[in-house]
Amino acid sequence: MFDHARDLPDDLERLQTLRIWHALCLDRIDRKIAYLQERQAAEERGRARRPPTPDWILELNRTTGHPLAVHVGDCGMTGHRTQPVSHDSARRLLTTDQVPACPFCRPDTELHIVDLADRPAGLQARTPAGPSLARAARLEQPCHSGGYPASEVTGVCHPEQEP
Structure with missing residues (x-):
């Protein structure tokens, strides 16, 4: 962190203060590392216990x-x-x-x-037996407006698409 001796203070009291401050910072960093490692281990245990995704x-x-x-x-x-x-x-x-x-x-x-x-x-x-026979017959009959069959989904008349 400090490259030269001139970057550090000359008196003992300030050097001890810096040492205590850095020790507190390292302690805080170590606690955060331990917390994150525990959380990661708990997630891995959870993943290992989770049942596989069904098909x-x-x-x-x-x-x-x-x-x-x-x-x-x-x-x-x-x-x-x-x-x-x-x-x-x-x-x-x-x-x-x-x-x-x-x-x-x-x-x-x-x-x-x-x-x-x-x-x-x-x-x-x-539905018990699929679409009713009356509905199926109605869908196959031409529509009143132009002779086009009704759509199976909407029941709306539309022109047949040519290939």
Whole structure:
């Protein structure tokens, strides 16, 4: 810190004061280092104890506990109430139980479920037998304003896009 003897005071009292001041600074620095090392060790212990991220997550309704959506394990769009599910359970929930797939992480695509990947997210709602026959017939009929079929998602008429 001091390169030359002339940087230090000449009297003993001031030299002792400087030594005490530097000892206090070193003590403060040592306490801060010990605190940070303990905090880092606690974080590492927490990481080691944390269970691994599940491959698939089922998001549940907060009040009823009914399934809301299936997510990929690392999806950031899950709600507060979730539970891990197995690969087979995720496939069953998406196909048989018709639980919606998260539109952000697309677990149906990850699970190679083709028929769900092609459906719009709004049509993946939980229904016993899928869309009603009357709704399906209504969507296939031409619209009253120009003969265009109605959109499956909005029900609004639009021209068919040509390839």
